[in-house]
Amino acid sequence: MIGSIDLSVRVCHGDPLVMAGLVALIDQEPGLHVPAGSRPDEGVVDVVVADHACALSLLASASDPTGVAGGLRAPRVIVVTRRDKEGQVMQAIASRAHGYVHQDADPTELMEAIRQAARGGPLYLCKRTKTLFRHGAPRTGFTAREEDVLRFLVNGDCNKRIARKLDIPATTVKAHVSRICEKLHVGSRVQVAVKATQRGLVRV
Numbered sequence: 001m002i003g004s005i006d007l008s009v010r011v012c013h014g015d016p017l018v019m020a021g022l023v024a025l026i027d028q029e030p031g032l033h034v035p036a037g038s039r040p041d042e043g044v045v046d047v048v049v050a051d052h053a054c055a056l057s058l059l060a061s062a063s064d065p066t067g068v069a070g071g072l073r074a075p076r077v078i079v080v081t082r083r084d085k086e087g088q089v090m091q092a093i094a095s096r097a098h099g100y101v102h103q104d105a106d107p108t109e110l111m112e113a114i115r116q117a118a119r120g121g122p123l124y125l126c127k128r129t130k131t132l133f134r135h136g137a138p139r140t141g142f143t144a145r146e147e148d149v150l151r152f153l154v155n156g157d158c159n160k161r162i163a164r165k166l167d168i169p170a171t172t173v174k175a176h177v178s179r180i181c182e183k184l185h186v187g188s189r190v191q192v193a194v195k196a197t198q199r200g201l202v203r204v
Contacts (some may be wrong), residue, residue: 006033007118011049012058013080018103022049022080022110029111040195045075046118047098049110052081052088059095076117078124080110086132089125099124142183142201154193154202184198 013019027034055077080101099113105126111122152162163170
């Protein structure tokens with residue numbers, strides 16, 4: 001099975017040079033093989049190595065019964081990217097990516113991630129990505145409504161303005177702001193805006 005035959009790996013990356021490098025790197029690794037074809041959904045493979053955007057698109061399609069997966073098992077996707085904000089990592093994890101490897105990581109980390117994903121192992125984070133969560137395991141973080149409030153809060157909107165935009169009571173907004181402060185371990189709206197921006201927790 002996995003130990004006796006080559007693992008097939010599809011590569012999808014928006015940067016042609018990076019993609020060519022990944023294909024060459026993976027294809028020369030013993031036990032790994034990159035089949036012909038350029039589309040990430042072209043044929044069944046053991047693992048897909050993709051940049052952030054391609055990975056999220058592929059995972060979204062796989063979770064949609066009308067998408068490209070066509071009823072096949074969801075792909076095991078490893079994200080290889082320069083995006084290193086906590087929010088970006090959490091977005092990939094929430095989309096059920098099987099690994100997150102920074103482009104500056106040691107190539108052996110990518111190979112470990114591919115093999116671990118192929119075995120159906122737990123989420124793989126490269127060493128650089130793990131440092132983002134040295135104070136705890138990665139979490140999905142905020143509820144959808146808290147994300148809405150956070151986005152307007154970072155833009156400088158007051159509670160009443162946020163309430164009007166979201167069509168909810170100002171007291172509800174105040175409660176959301178309080179929970180956001182607790183989750184970020186800060187004591188003011190200004191600190192929320194600074195910390196959320198630094199950590200990439202606000203989706204543009």
